[in-house]
Amino acid sequence: MALLSTARPDLPETASTAAQTRRRNRRSPLTSERRSVKISAWITVGVFGGFALLPVYWLLATSLTPRTSVFTYPPSIFPARPTFEAYRALTENAALFGYLRNSIIVSVVTALLSVVVSASMAYSFSKYRYRGRRSLMYLVLASQMFPQALLLVTLYAVFSAYGLLNTYSALVLSFTTFTLPLCVWMLKGFFDTIPNELIEAARVDGASPLRIYVTIVLPLAAPGIVAAGLFAFVRAWNDFIFALTLAGPDKQTLPPGLVNTFIGEAATAWPELMAASLVVSLPVAIAFIALQRFLVGGLTAGAVKG
C-alpha cells in the first residue's frame, strides 16, 4: 500500500519530463515551419471566414437600420442610429403570425409522424436479417434523392383529386418524402449501437419482440429519437417548394409566406425582411445547438443535410 502511494506520484512526473524533452527536441528545427503553418491558417480563416460571416453581419445590421435610410448609396456599414422598428413592425403584421402558426403545426406534426414511422423501420433494418432487407434499405436511401420538383407534379394532382390541396395534411405528407429517409438512416445508426446481447437477454427471459422494442430499445435510443425528430423538424421548417405549391396563403408556412409578403413589391422593406429572416432562422439555430453532439455522427451515418 505504502509502496504504491510512493510510486504513484513518480509516474506522471517522468511522463511529463519525457514529453517536455520530446517537445523541446521537436521545437528547435521546425519553428519556422510551424509559424508559416499558423500564418497560412490565419489567412485562410480570415478570407473564408469573412465570406462566411460578413453576410451574417449585414443581415443583422440591415435589420437594425431605419426603414428610410436603407435606400441610400453607398450604404453605411454601421447603422448610424440602430433601431428595433423593423422588429416592431413584424409584431404588427398579422399575416406573419398566421404563417408562423402554420409552420409550427406542420413541422411538429411532421417530426412526430416521421419519428414514429421511421423508428420501427430503422429497428427492423438494424437488428433483423431477412431477405430483401438490403434492397429496402437502399430504396429508402435513394428515395431522398428523387427530385422534389418531379414528385410535386404528381403530388399536386393526387392531393387535388382527394381534396387535400391547401390542408396541413398535404404539407405533412409531402414533407415526409424527405424526413422519413433521413430519420430512418439516422435512427438505424443509433439502434446499431445498442448491444445485441441486451435484446438477446430479454428474449431468453421470454419477452415478446414488440415488448423488447417498446420497453428496452426505445428508451435506450431516446436521445437518438429526439435528435432525429429535431432534424425532421428543421427540414420541415425550411421547406419551400412543397409549401409554396401545395398550400394557399392561409395554410402556407413561413418560407413561402415571407416570399409572398416581401418579394415582388416595388420597394422591398429590407430591414423588415432581414429582421423576419433572422427570426425564422432562430428555431433552426436553437435546434442545432441542441443537436451538436449528434451532428457529425448522424451526418455521416445518414449522409443527410440540414
Next chain:
Amino acid sequence: MLQEVTRQAQPRRRLGSRLGEKTFAVLMTLPGLALLAAVVVYPLVAALVSAFYKQSLLFPGREFVGLDNVRAVLNDNFSQLLTQTLVFTVGTTLLPFVIGFGLALALNTRIRGAKVLRGVMLIPWLVPGVVVSFLWMWIFNANYGVLNAILQGLGIIDDPQAWLAKPGTAMAAVIVAKSWQSFPWMMVMLLAGLQTVPRELHEAAEMDGAGVIRRFRSITVPHLKGIIGLVILLEIIWNFQHFDIIYVLTGGGPAGSTQTFATAVYETAFRSYDLGRAGALGLLWMLLLMVLVVVYIRFTEAGEE
C-alpha cells in the same frame, strides 16, 4: 429419453420463434414502406409515365403521344438547360469544397480560438434556403447593394452592377449564394475526417523531414479519400436538383440564363401546366440522376464492407 425430447423440442421452438421474429421485423417496416410508396414511389413513377402523354395540369384526361414530349423537350434549348445545370452543379460543389476544406485544415491546427470558430462557421448552414436568397438578393442589389459599394470602394468596378439582372453574372451570383449555404457542411464532414488522421503519422513523417505539403499529399489526402469522395458525390446529387435558392433569387432568369432542370420542370408543370413536357424533362433528368445515385450506393456499399 428425456434428453432426446428436449433436444428435439429445442430446435423446433427456436425455429418457431424465429419465424415469429421475422414476421415482426417485416411488419415493423410496413407503415414506413406504405408511406414511401404513396408519397415517393407512386408520384415518381406517375410523373415519369406522364412523359408519354399529352396532359394538362388544369384539365382531366390525357392522350398517348409516345415520344413526342421527349422529342419536343430535346429540341427546345435542352443543351442550354443541361449546360446550365452542370455549371451550377459543378460550381456549387467545387466552391464549397475549396472553402470547406481550407477552413477544415486551418481549424484543425492549434490556432487560438479554433474551437469557437468551428462553431461560428456553421451559421450560414443554419440559415433556411429562402433566407439565403433574401440575404444575397439584398447584397447583390443593383441600386443599394453592399457588394457594389465594396467593389467600388476597392476600385474593382467603376459603376454599380445589376448582378442578378445580367445573364453573365446571374449564374455566378446564384452559385455564390448556394455555396455560402453549403460550405459549412463540407467543413464539418472534412474536419471529422481530419480528426481521424493519427497525429503520430504526421509526427513521424515530420521527424523524417517531410514538409507540410509533402505530408498533406502523402498522409492527409489518402486518409481523407473516402470522405472527400462521399461529400463531393452527395453535393453533386443535391445540387443537381437544387431549387429554392435559384427560384427565389432569379426565378431562372434573366432570359432563362439560370434555369436548371429543377426550375424548368417546376415552371413547365406549374406555369405552363404542361404535365407531359414536365414529365419528359423529368425523365431525362432522372436518367442522369440515377447514374449518380447508383455510383453513390456503390460507394456506400464499398464503405460498409
